[in-house]
Amino acid sequence: xxxxxxxxxxxxxxxxxxxxxxxxxTRHMTTLVVENMHCGGCIxxxxxxxxxxxxxxxxxxxxxxxxxTVETVGPLASEEKLVAALAAKGFKATRLADERPADEEExxxxxxxxxxxxxxxxxxxxxxxxxxxxxxxxxxxxxxxxLFHWLSALVAIPxxxxxxxxxxxSARRALAAGRLNMDVPISLGVLLATGMSLWQTAAGHHHVYxxxxxxxxxFLLIGRALDxxxxxxxxxxxxxxLGARATAATIIHPDGRAERIATRAIEPGMRVxxxxxxxxxxxxxxxxGHGAIDESLITGExxxxxVAGGDQLYAGxxxxxxxxxxxxxxxxxxxxxxEIGRLxxxxxxxxxxxxxxxxxAAQIYAPAVHVLGLATFLGWIGLGHGWEPALTAxxxxxxxxxxxxxxxxxxVTQVVASGRLFRRGIIVKxxxxxxxxASIDTVVLDKTGTLTRGEPRxxxxxxxxxxxxxxxxxxxxxxxxxxxxxxxVAARDRGLAVAPAAGVTEVGGAGLIAExxxxxxxxxxxxxxGITDADANAATLWLRIAGRQPLALHFADELRPDAREVVAxxxxxxxxxxxxxxxxxxxxxxAAGDVGITEWRAAQRPDEKIARIEALAAxxxxxLMVGDGLNDAPALAAGHASLSPSTAADISxxxxxAVFQGEALAPIIETLAVARASERRSLENLxxxxxxxxxxxxxxxxxxxxxxxxxxxxxxxxxxxxxxxxRVHWAKGGRTx
Amino acid sequence: MxxxxxxxxxxxxxxALGLAAFMWCLRSGQYDDLExxxxxxxxxxxxxxxxxxxxxxxxx
Numbered sequence: 001x002x003x004x005x006x007x008x009x010x011x012x013x014x015x016x017x018x019x020x021x022x023x024x025x026t027r028h029m030t031t032l033v034v035e036n037m038h039c040g041g042c043i044x045x046x047x048x049x050x051x052x053x054x055x056x057x058x059x060x061x062x063x064x065x066x067x068x069t070v071e072t073v074g075p076l077a078s079e080e081k082l083v084a085a086l087a088a089k090g091f092k093a094t095r096l097a098d099e100r101p102a103d104e105e106e107x108x109x110x111x112x113x114x115x116x117x118x119x120x121x122x123x124x125x126x127x128x129x130x131x132x133x134x135x136x137x138x139x140x141x142x143x144x145x146x147l148f149h150w151l152s153a154l155v156a157i158p159x160x161x162x163x164x165x166x167x168x169x170s171a172r173r174a175l176a177a178g179r180l181n182m183d184v185p186i187s188l189g190v191l192l193a194t195g196m197s198l199w200q201t202a203a204g205h206h207h208v209y210x211x212x213x214x215x216x217x218x219f220l221l222i223g224r225a226l227d228x229x230x231x232x233x234x235x236x237x238x239x240x241x242l243g244a245r246a247t248a249a250t251i252i253h254p255d256g257r258a259e260r261i262a263t264r265a266i267e268p269g270m271r272v273x274x275x276x277x278x279x280x281x282x283x284x285x286x287x288x289g290h291g292a293i294d295e296s297l298i299t300g301e302x303x304x305x306x307v308a309g310g311d312q313l314y315a316g317x318x319x320x321x322x323x324x325x326x327x328x329x330x331x332x333x334x335x336x337x338x339e340i341g342r343l344x345x346x347x348x349x350x351x352x353x354x355x356x357x358x359x360x361a362a363q364i365y366a367p368a369v370h371v372l373g374l375a376t377f378l379g380w381i382g383l384g385h386g387w388e389p390a391l392t393a394x395x396x397x398x399x400x401x402x403x404x405x406x407x408x409x410x411x412v413t414q415v416v417a418s419g420r421l422f423r424r425g426i427i428v429k430x431x432x433x434x435x436x437x438a439s440i441d442t443v444v445l446d447k448t449g450t451l452t453r454g455e456p457r458x459x460x461x462x463x464x465x466x467x468x469x470x471x472x473x474x475x476x477x478x479x480x481x482x483x484x485x486x487x488x489v490a491a492r493d494r495g496l497a498v499a500p501a502a503g504v505t506e507v508g509g510a511g512l513i514a515e516x517x518x519x520x521x522x523x524x525x526x527x528x529x530g531i532t533d534a535d536a537n538a539a540t541l542w543l544r545i546a547g548r549q550p551l552a553l554h555f556a557d558e559l560r561p562d563a564r565e566v567v568a569x570x571x572x573x574x575x576x577x578x579x580x581x582x583x584x585x586x587x588x589x590x591a592a593g594d595v596g597i598t599e600w601r602a603a604q605r606p607d608e609k610i611a612r613i614e615a616l617a618a619x620x621x622x623x624l625m626v627g628d629g630l631n632d633a634p635a636l637a638a639g640h641a642s643l644s645p646s647t648a649a650d651i652s653x654x655x656x657x658a659v660f661q662g663e664a665l666a667p668i669i670e671t672l673a674v675a676r677a678s679e680r681r682s683l684e685n686l687x688x689x690x691x692x693x694x695x696x697x698x699x700x701x702x703x704x705x706x707x708x709x710x711x712x713x714x715x716x717x718x719x720x721x722x723x724x725x726x727r728v729h730w731a732k733g734g735r736t737x
Numbered sequence: 738m739x740x741x742x743x744x745x746x747x748x749x750x751x752x753a754l755g756l757a758a759f760m761w762c763l764r765s766g767q768y769d770d771l772e773x774x775x776x777x778x779x780x781x782x783x784x785x786x787x788x789x790x791x792x793x794x795x796x797x
Contacts, residue, residue, distance in 0.1 A: 040776025063773030112763055120756040124749055151745060 027057065028075045031096040032068045032082065033240045037061060042091070049089050053082055065236050067096065096239065104232040111225040114163040118218040121159030122211070125152045126711075129211040133708050142204065149201040149208050156210035160194050163217045166224060182362040182407045185369055189402025190217060196395045207392055209399055212710040216404050219718040223408045226415040234418065237427045238659065249281035250274075252325065270328045274319045276506075277480040284313045284326035291321035292481060296448050298630045299582045303539055304482065316630050316649055320481045321506065340606055343634035344655055347610060356432045357679075358410040361686055362403075369401045376701045389703065396700040400710060401693055405717035409685030412725040417678035420729055425646075425661035426671055433657030435682075436641040437675035439622050443570050443668070444613065444639065446627035447581035447591050449647060451563050453663070454628065456482050456539065456555035458490045466496055468551065472543050474501040475512045475523045483541045483555050484512070484523070511541075519546040557587075559594055566665040567595045573672070576621070580609050582631045609635035626668060628652055643668060677731035685721040692717040 034046055043061045050059035050070055058071040070082060079095040086093040128148045135145060164187070171187040174180060193213040200207045249263050252271040263281045266272065271287065274280050280293070292304035295317045304320055307313065313326055355363075373394045380390030414435075418428040428434055445451050461469070473491035476484035477500050491498050501521075504514040511524010522529045522544045529542035529550050544550040570577050578599035581588045588602035601612065613635055616623050625632070625639030628648035636642040636655040644656035653659050660667035696713050699705050762768065 040773075040779055043773055043776060044780060061773060062770040063776065064770045109763060112768065113760065116756055116759045116763070120752050124752050127748065151749075155749070 026074055028072050030070045030072060030079060030082075032070060032079065032086075032093045033096050034061070034066055034068055034086065034091050034093045035240075036090075036092055037063060037066055037068075039063075045089055046086065046091060049085050049091075050082060053085055056082070064233075066240060067236075068093075104228060104235045108225065108228045108232045111166070111221060111228050114166065115218070115221040115225050117159055118163035118214060118221050121155050121163070122214045122218040124155050125211045125214055128152050129707065129711065132208075136206075145206075146201070146204055149197075149210075152208065152210040153198055153201055156194060156214050157198070159214055160190060160217065163214075163221060164190055167217075167220065180362055180366040181359050182366075182403055184362070185366045185398075185401065185403050186216075186220065186407055188370075189213075189398050192395045193399045193402070196392070196399075207396070207707065209707055209710055212399060212707065212714050215711065216402060216714055219404055219715075220407055223411045223415075227411045230415050230418050230422070231431065233422065234427050234429050237422075238429055238653065266328050268328050272326050272328055274313075274324045274326060276319060276322055278319055280313045280315055280317045280319060280326070282315045282328045284328045286311045286313060287325045287327050289322055289324040291319060291324055294318040294320050294482060296454055296629070301448070301583055318480075321479070340630060340633055340651065343606055343610060344637045344651070347634050347638035356410075357435050357682055358407070361406060361410075365403060365406060369398065369403075372401065372697065372701070373397045379701070380703075393701065393703045396703070396705040396710075397697060400696045400700045400705060400713065402714075403689065404714055405689035405692060405721045406686065408718055409689055409721045409725070410682045412722050413678050413681045413685060413728055416725050416728045417674050421658070421671060421674055424667065424670060426658055426667050427660075428658045428671075430657040433641065434675045434678050436622075436657065437624065437643075437671060438679035440575070440624040440641050440672070442576040442578070442616055442621045442623045444578055444580050444616075444623055444625050444635070445567075445597075446625075446629060446632050446635075447579055447583055447588055448557060449628040450626055450632075450645065451579065451591055451595060451665070452557040452559050454557065454647060456486050457558045458486055459554050459556045461490050461553075464551065464553070466494060468543065468545075469494065470496045470498065471501075471516070471521065471545070472523055472553070473498045475504055475514050475521060477501075478504045479506055479512055483539075483553075486555055487523075487541070487553065521545050559591065560663060560665050562664050562666055563595050566668060567597060569669050571596075580604055580612055580627075580635065582609075582629065606631045606634045610638045613638045624672075643671060674728065674731065677728050681725055681728050685724055688720055688724065689717060692720075 034042075037043065037046060043063060046061050046068055047059045050056055050068065055073045056070055057073060059068055060071075061068045079093075083093045083095075128151055132140070132145055132148050135148075167183045167190070168187050170181065170183040174184055190213050193209040193216075197208045197210045197213070249266060250258055250260050250273040251266065252258050252273055258273060266282050272281060272284055276291070286307050286309050288309060290306070290308035293307050293313065294304050295301060295314065298314050298317060307324070312329075313324075376397045377390045377394035380393050381387065417434055421428055430436075448454055458464075464472075469487070469491050473488045473496065476487040477498055479485075488498055501514045501516060504512055506512050507524070507528065511522060511528035514521050523541060526532075526540070526542055529544035531542055531550060539555040541553045541555070542550050543553065567577055576599070577597050578601075579588060579592050579597050580601050581591075582604055583602060585602035588600050592598070592600040601608075604612070609632065613623050613625060617638075617640065622640040625635050625642045626644065627633075627636055627642075628645050630649045630651060632644070633649065633651045633655045636644060636652055642656045643658050643660060644652045646653070646659050646661040648656070648659070658671060660671070692713065696705070696709070699709065767774070
């Protein structure tokens, strides 16, 4: 790409005058993520809406990745206009944070190319092999057979050289590192089969296995291509989720000029403007302004913290009320984020020691096969048959044991399993995540944002009449404070129409005021509503309508709707469940009691969470950590396996093995159920693969293997394991009951 | 048997043609959005509409 971009059907609208005023080189691409794009109608609306915007010359939606590539004249200064235009049509769009195409996509294309070549070669060689096989039954002249063998060689040798690269490369790297993986016996089998067939062809013999070698590569590449496709899909979905977060910040230059720059370009000492509702981009100290900060992702505490001049702000927290100017503090300082990052990478190193099932199988399988091959060779020599038939028999053993079924067994199962989870909104990110999820016996849950919704709800709404609630909501709708949002949600839940009230002003860190029918209406803290003896720490909002008794609204962070059932279901499966929270002890105790968990720890710092998980691991427990906050990220990395909701902090989603979407916790059960079903199928597949070897290896050792038997055995075992893997798709899912 | 002299090259040639077509599809991004392509086929207005423009829709 890069040179002139082909444009069709542009017509005259929206495009600059043709004739070179704008060179194609100045056209720029921007990628937007449109979450709720589901059908053909959506594609059309999105593309048309964007196409009508000024400076936009074209838009192309990709329904599979939920992304739209927008082409503009000149670089796009801000995506806000495009996002607003889409929002007007009901689409929720965000700019993709990181526009580099994932490596996985390129790898997937590479696998498809090699798959195409292997498929072409396999089909054509099989055509000639069938001719030879049927010719042997009748009376095909030896010269004709030789011609077909040579033609097969002509197709097979370049195909093997090209399509086999991924396996040869992986085997070479493993051997260089002194290890054995599944690709070592595969490469050996394919190369020996090809080499021996060439030699047999030249010598005019019949042990020609080109068809087996190429068909084998074809089947194996199907497995790899599927695996890579699934991984590319997960990678792009994970990238989309991260894209929803702000990666730019507004800084104020000494001359008072404001500029939007990338978060990573912020230097210590810069003045940063954090608008209401925005995430704090970096650790900073408040210079002017005051307001409420939502720190729930960092501390697990749902109640907003009030900050004023001189107070410390942490990156990742959300400014709820009024704009705040802050000075970025030194990045070299032991900032919270740096500390968490350090803890996380230490914890991840420990986890990288996990060895995947297929590699564990290979460590037993590969040496066993090579010993069998050697034994066959020595046996034939020992029986006085000479080196030539001995070598043929030994190579036949290596060909028939070439672990096609074994190498397909695990990846195919995992592809089917992750595909099933993907459709339910669970994205498995780690390659070995499913295997680790299958073996866990202890579940450690974070409280805020994991067991609970992470956002407060009105607890005693029943005693407030509809008219009052609607009035409070019409004020609250203009604010981003979590309590205000909870009021709006409560009103909507009752089916009340919520229209924004006119002339609402927000007093930073205190509350809202409006004039309604000549009365002053206030919604906010006790002091804001003139209540002098109110407990400033209580989770309460006051509503004061002039001339009437002030009304208190109480809030609590509600449990997710199915938290209790999920905890019960986890226990019913024999798993130990406990809570590890950064929140206050009384809040944790209450939540633990409500869901029926007896083991809980409160006020845990990130390093204390890791210490607890390591203590469990030291006792031989396999821990699943489920968490969402920044403070959970190190614990997520330390756990044997980890899950996080899609509302989690970026760093936590990055650390987690899988991310689930939606309100419910049931995906935890579903994930565990599918992971276990997938492990069972993988083990069965390994058994099928070994069983087939027990059947055919004796034939090869005694020199009775023919090219026809080899071809049938290879295909049959591959199809058997694939069919078995597909059963995961219909396995019993994660019902909570 | 002389038929083989041209039948075999024809068979291989047809196979190679299929392979070339597959490579072309892959390169021109036709496998990038399998879901969307199914829907676009149903859309009567695509040709008349202004939006879909680039032949090669890789993100950039």
